[in-house]
Amino acid sequence: MIKILLCFILLLALGAGGIYLYIGQAKFGRIPQGERLNRIHQSPNYRNGEFHNREPFSLLTKDGAFSSLIKFVFRNGDNLAPAAPMPVVKTNIKELDPNQDVVVWLGHSSFFVRLNGRAILIDPVFSDHASPVWFSTRAFAGTSLYTADDMPFIDCLLISHDHWDHLDYDTVTALRPKIGQVVTGLGVGEHFARWGFSDAIVHEADWDEDVRIDDTLVIHVLTARHFSGRLLDRNKSLWVSFAMETPGRKIFYSGDSGYGQHFKAIGERFGGFDFAMLECGQYNEDWPDVHMMPEQSVQAAADLRAGAAMPAHNGKFSIAYHSWDEPFERFSNASSGKPFHLVTPRIGESVNLSGQALPHAQWWNMQNMQPTDGVKTIVIK
Numbered sequence: 001m002i003k004i005l006l007c008f009i010l011l012l013a014l015g016a017g018g019i020y021l022y023i024g025q026a027k028f029g030r031i032p033q034g035e036r037l038n039r040i041h042q043s044p045n046y047r048n049g050e051f052h053n054r055e056p057f058s059l060l061t062k063d064g065a066f067s068s069l070i071k072f073v074f075r076n077g078d079n080l081a082p083a084a085p086m087p088v089v090k091t092n093i094k095e096l097d098p099n100q101d102v103v104v105w106l107g108h109s110s111f112f113v114r115l116n117g118r119a120i121l122i123d124p125v126f127s128d129h130a131s132p133v134w135f136s137t138r139a140f141a142g143t144s145l146y147t148a149d150d151m152p153f154i155d156c157l158l159i160s161h162d163h164w165d166h167l168d169y170d171t172v173t174a175l176r177p178k179i180g181q182v183v184t185g186l187g188v189g190e191h192f193a194r195w196g197f198s199d200a201i202v203h204e205a206d207w208d209e210d211v212r213i214d215d216t217l218v219i220h221v222l223t224a225r226h227f228s229g230r231l232l233d234r235n236k237s238l239w240v241s242f243a244m245e246t247p248g249r250k251i252f253y254s255g256d257s258g259y260g261q262h263f264k265a266i267g268e269r270f271g272g273f274d275f276a277m278l279e280c281g282q283y284n285e286d287w288p289d290v291h292m293m294p295e296q297s298v299q300a301a302a303d304l305r306a307g308a309a310m311p312a313h314n315g316k317f318s319i320a321y322h323s324w325d326e327p328f329e330r331f332s333n334a335s336s337g338k339p340f341h342l343v344t345p346r347i348g349e350s351v352n353l354s355g356q357a358l359p360h361a362q363w364w365n366m367q368n369m370q371p372t373d374g375v376k377t378i379v380i381k
Contacts, residue, residue: 027132027169029162029191031236036193036204040186043206043238050235051186053225054207055260057289079323085142086315087363089348094152101249101353103275105345107143107316109166111253111277116216116246118155122253122277123166124175130165130317132231137165140324143316145348148174156213159184160255161228161239162191165317169195183211183219187237191230207240218245222266224257226290243270249353252276252304256313258289259296263303272305275343275353281314281327291320294330301340308341315347325364332362 032040040046045054091104093112104112106124113120128144131137148171157179159167167188172179173195182192182202189202203211205221212218220243228237243266244251252266252273267273280297283290292300294311301309311331318324328344335342344360345351 026194029167029169029230030194031233032187032190036187036190039204043186045207045238046186051228051238052235053227053260053289054223054262055225057225057227057258059227059287059290061286061288079325080318080321081140081324086140087346088142088145089346090145091348091350093146093150096350101246103251103277103351103353105277105310105312105315105347105349105351106146107139107347109160109256109279109313111312112151113244113251115244115249115251118213118217118246119152120156120158120244121151121154121175121179122158122242123160123255124157124171125165125168125316126171126174127168130168130319132164137317137319139316140318143347148178151175151178153178153180155180156217156219157182158219158242158244158253159188160224160241160253161185161226162188162230162237163228163256164230165319166256167191167230181211181213183213183221183242185221185228185238185240187228190237205240206238216246219243220245220270223260223262224255225260225262226256226258241266243273245270249274251353252306254279254300254312256291259292259300263300267304267306272307274307275351276301276304276306276309276340277312278309279313280311280331281322282320283322283327284320294327295334297331298334298338301335302338306340308343309335310343310345310351328362328364332360 045051093104096102096114098117102114106112108125109123110125111122126147128139129137176197184204186204186206189204192202193199205211207223209221210218222241222243224239224241226239228235228239239255241255241257242253250270250273256279278297278300279292280294283293297311311327314327332342342360343351346363
């Protein structure tokens with residue numbers, strides 16, 4: 001019995017040691033420390049060792065924790081992913097006209113934005129999975145179009161928060177030689193410090209703080225309603241949304257956010273936006289504060305006074321129980337009669353932010369999908 005007990009203890013120790021070594025890998029990042037932590041302590045949004053949302057927030061409903069776990073473990077594959085490769089278009093981003101303001105959706109919540117000649121990259125995830133392990137949260141077939149080699153020099157990298165589907169270690173380390181500046185929420189810079197980025201180019205900000213990239217581009221770091229963490233240490237860094245402002249254009253990116261009064265406040269503060277990229281996917285009634293239902297995303301677009309809006313946080317990864325195409329359909333239906341242009345590009349299509357509006361294509365209707373040759377540009381007012 002003593003030998004069996006010793007063997008059991010040894011196995012436990014080996015298992016614990018293996019887990020410790022695994023989670024010690026660089027990709028897990030690092031929680032804030034030193035001067036970075038001292039600055040966090042000055043934030044009015046940081047209390048009792050973690051950041052807090054400005055509105056009441058629950059990660060899961062009272063009865064949602066156990067049911068969500070059971071649903072996730074035993075969910076079936078009915079329409080969680082497309083039955084066939086999605087129709088995509090690979091725009092040559094390096095050859096985009098620097099004099100044109102454009103947005104290119106790279107899948108899920110990743111965007112390339114050209115504003116006033118500046119290249120902005122938002123939450124890039126070029127990996128074929130969005131999790132600590134390669135076999136979990138796999139990308140839909142055909143959606144991993146881009147690599148770091150496809151990107152030009154990036155004047156500004158924006159990271160909304162440190163969840164795996166928004167901050168990808170392999171992607172940002174591959175991009176490191178091409179990145180001029182990084183703007184993110186308080187605490188997220190600790191990950192970049194561990195990954196070899198110079199503190200001089202990483203700008204961390206609290207809600208309602210601005211980062212001026214140059215005389216013609218200001219990044220406004222704004223409120224979101226969400227949470228953060230790459231493993232067990234939750235809410236040690238801040239989750240944010242962004243407004244990108246030049247003398248002639250204002251663009252909003254929601255990051256991950258449940259619906260809240262912050263959208264209306266942001267719309268009033270900025271007097272509206274030319275274009276809004278809004279979270280619309282990975283939602284469920286068990287976590288109503290974490291992500292928006294599509295109808296709430298549409299309301300957020302109206303609150304923001306957006307001239308045009310598109311749904312994001314979908315189309316590449318499945319992290320919830322709804323069908324892969326449901327966010328597009330519900331967002332499209334709810335947008336009918338609303339005071340903004342609905343924009344639904346395929347992954348890789350460029351959206352030109354100047355000119356005459358064109359009808360959006362319901363490309364997610366699989367039976368209507370047609371092969372695409374060349375690059376289609378959706379032009380909006």
